[in-house]
Amino acid sequence: MTxxxxxxxxxxxxxxxxxxxxxxxxxxxxAMLSLRDYSGMHGIGTDWTLSNYIDVLGDxxxxxxxxxxxxxxxxxTLLCLVVGFPLALFILRVGSMMQTVAILLxxxxxxxxxxxxxxxxxxxxSPRGVINEALINAGLIAEPLxxxxxxxxxIIGLVxxxxxxxxxxxxxxxxxxxxxxxxxxxxxxxxRARVFFTITVPLASPGIITGSTLVFVLSxxxxxxxxxxxxxxxxxxxxxxYDEFMTNLNWPSGAALAFVxxxxxxxxxxxxNRVAAHLTRGISA
Amino acid sequence: xxxxxxxxxxxxxxxxxxxxxxxLDVEQGQLxxxxxxxxxxKTTILRMIAGLLEPTGGQILFGDEDVTALPANRRNVxxxxxxxxxxxxxxxxxxxxxxxxxxxxxxxxLKTRVGEALxxxxxxxxxxxxxxxxxxxxxxxxxxxxxxxxxxxxxxxxEPLSNLDAQLREEMQIEIKRLQSELxxxxxxxxxxxxxxxxxxxxxxxxxxxxxxxxxxxxxxYFSPANGFVSGFVGSPTKLTGVLRDDAVELAPGLVLxxxxxxxxxxxxxxxxLRQEDLVLAPQGPGLPGTITMRIFEGxxxxxxxxxxxxxxxxVRVPSRGAQADLAxxxxxxxxxxxxxxxxSAEEGAA
Numbered sequence: 001m002t003x004x005x006x007x008x009x010x011x012x013x014x015x016x017x018x019x020x021x022x023x024x025x026x027x028x029x030x031a032m033l034s035l036r037d038y039s040g041m042h043g044i045g046t047d048w049t050l051s052n053y054i055d056v057l058g059d060x061x062x063x064x065x066x067x068x069x070x071x072x073x074x075x076x077t078l079l080c081l082v083v084g085f086p087l088a089l090f091i092l093r094v095g096s097m098m099q100t101v102a103i104l105l106x107x108x109x110x111x112x113x114x115x116x117x118x119x120x121x122x123x124x125x126s127p128r129g130v131i132n133e134a135l136i137n138a139g140l141i142a143e144p145l146x147x148x149x150x151x152x153x154x155i156i157g158l159v160x161x162x163x164x165x166x167x168x169x170x171x172x173x174x175x176x177x178x179x180x181x182x183x184x185x186x187x188x189x190x191x192r193a194r195v196f197f198t199i200t201v202p203l204a205s206p207g208i209i210t211g212s213t214l215v216f217v218l219s220x221x222x223x224x225x226x227x228x229x230x231x232x233x234x235x236x237x238x239x240x241x242y243d244e245f246m247t248n249l250n251w252p253s254g255a256a257l258a259f260v261x262x263x264x265x266x267x268x269x270x271x272x273n274r275v276a277a278h279l280t281r282g283i284s285a
Numbered sequence: 286x287x288x289x290x291x292x293x294x295x296x297x298x299x300x301x302x303x304x305x306x307x308x309l310d311v312e313q314g315q316l317x318x319x320x321x322x323x324x325x326x327k328t329t330i331l332r333m334i335a336g337l338l339e340p341t342g343g344q345i346l347f348g349d350e351d352v353t354a355l356p357a358n359r360r361n362v363x364x365x366x367x368x369x370x371x372x373x374x375x376x377x378x379x380x381x382x383x384x385x386x387x388x389x390x391x392x393x394x395l396k397t398r399v400g401e402a403l404x405x406x407x408x409x410x411x412x413x414x415x416x417x418x419x420x421x422x423x424x425x426x427x428x429x430x431x432x433x434x435x436x437x438x439x440x441x442x443x444e445p446l447s448n449l450d451a452q453l454r455e456e457m458q459i460e461i462k463r464l465q466s467e468l469x470x471x472x473x474x475x476x477x478x479x480x481x482x483x484x485x486x487x488x489x490x491x492x493x494x495x496x497x498x499x500x501x502x503x504x505x506x507y508f509s510p511a512n513g514f515v516s517g518f519v520g521s522p523t524k525l526t527g528v529l530r531d532d533a534v535e536l537a538p539g540l541v542l543x544x545x546x547x548x549x550x551x552x553x554x555x556x557x558x559l560r561q562e563d564l565v566l567a568p569q570g571p572g573l574p575g576t577i578t579m580r581i582f583e584g585x586x587x588x589x590x591x592x593x594x595x596x597x598x599x600x601v602r603v604p605s606r607g608a609q610a611d612l613a614x615x616x617x618x619x620x621x622x623x624x625x626x627x628x629x630s631a632e633e634g635a636a
Contacts, residue, residue, distance in 0.1 A: 180370035183337050186357040187364045188384035189435065202374045
């Protein structure tokens with residue numbers, strides 16, 4: 001072994017050990033666990049079986065949870081995109097002083113713990129919360145609006161939590177678009193709206209895809225916010241996995257559900273990369 | 286196709302005046318250069334004509350139509366950028382088709398028009414490539430095809446050749462000149478390169494500090510500069526200072542130059558501008574005595590730096606096949622300057 005090669009091993013050694021011990025080993029254990037049989041009487045058995053996966057993918061109880069999770073991820077991602085894109089454009093075009101302030105305001109919520117932020121939303125959204133009280137006192141509504149313990153509450157919470165990621169990935173993507181390219185489209189008889197949709201959006205697509213993938217994956221795997229703002233009966237995959245492990249003590253079932261979630265996320269990242277490669281075939285080498 | 290007129294066009298940012306009440310007429314089918322050092326306001330004028338910048342005052346007319354209030358997408362201009370500004374996510378074909386589609390062209394007609402435009406810049410074979418697969422010169426030719434394809438009323442160039450290397454630049458100059466005269470497009474060409482302006486333009490508008498210094502044919506700008514700025518900018522002249530006495534300038538004690546051109550009425554300290562190619566070298570004889578301190582061979586020409594006795598240095602350029610092409614460093618020479626080639630201007634105006 002040459003000197004430089006041993007130096008290389010030395011450099012990646014600590015990280016390799018950490019990944020093997022801290023990530024790969026638990027994943028393998030979980031994978032094995034998801035293939036064990038389970039009965040309420042005897043707990044985790046010693047036989048190998050695919051029944052945990054068959055149960056999860058063949059039972060409407062679980063399928064509904066999976067579909068609800070995917071729908072939630074889709075809605076949160078689209079809302080983050082719709083809210084984040086104008087915000088990213090604003091950050092890019094505003095003066096340098098306001099730009100610093102705006103970026104600070106966008107990143108500031110990231111410094112605050114998710115539990116605390118979700119509690120904050122509970123204070124605002126609950127049936128006797130700030131928003132409902134204010135609306136009732138103003139005489140605008142008679143009954144409190146159902147702002148939490150449902151999809152609405154979870155969406156509001158997740159959009160607020162993951163919006164900074166979207167914005168922070170969109171800003172550099174938009175920054176890479178030369179101003180001259182948009183000006184050229186304007187002089188070629190395109191309205192501002194058309195320039196936005198035919199030039200700005202396609203050229204920002206690498207950032208849009210990265211940001212959307214990240215927000216989607218984070219949303220479908222979020223646990224704390226759906227639990228707190230969705231309430232104990234609002235089930236998504238992450239809360240169901242938690243319940244399988246901690247309440248039902250059915251570890252094989254929870255592990256199988258966790259792997260289904262992981263495969264959905266991986267398939268999505270793969271598909272997004274394929275789409276990105278196609279869309280940006282003119283942009284990047 | 287139409288003429289272009291600017292009427293007291295002005296652009297101010299806070300207190301800084303970038304373009305100061307510029308009035309200019311470009312006749313139909315002519316190519317006019319806006320020439321000047323960076324920061325003289327030439328690009329600002331171009332962007333106001335394209336509709337990308339809003340003027341503080343004044344009017345822009347295409348023919349008889351006042352377009353000052355029209356947005357960029359309704360002005361019918363073609364703009365060629367220094368950075369090419371091609372759409373990187375579209376093929377060459379789609380880049381050129383972009384403006385044509387907005388005019389409602391589709392199908393076979395669109396294909397024909399895009400093909401025509403690409404043939405005009407001799408890029409017909411590269412229609413399916415993406416811009417990043419092309420060289421800089423090819424990209425700029427695509428940009429040229431893209432801007433002329435919709436048959437704009439006015440064609441604008443914003444230093445389109447500055448990013449190309451010298452050889453490519455000359456090829457592109459010829460290409461632009463050929464295309465512009467074939468299509469008889471009224472064109473405005475922004476550049477800081479005087480050779481580019483000279484070789485391309487029907488007329489040159491020389492600018493400085495947001496003001497027009499001279500608007501004339503290249504020959505007039507070269508042979509009859511309107512003021513000290515123009516004589517100092519065109520060519521790479523030697524700029525000297527001296528004291529004006531009647532029509533003669535004393536550069537140093539005993540070193541006197543006569544000028545048959547108009548001189549400032551005020552007298553006193555003046556700026557003298559001498560073109561390198563106007564100066565005549567001789568081994569001896571009449572003229573100002575001096576010594577060669579440097580010889581630079583440039584191919585077609587030879588440049589000398591001559592230190593005048595008891596006086597300043599001047600630069601002299603002679604043909605490399607001429608009689609005076611082989612003077613060695615240290616040779617004593619006589620420098621004579623025709624009186625009609627001595628440009629005298631007030632000192633501050635020559636800045």
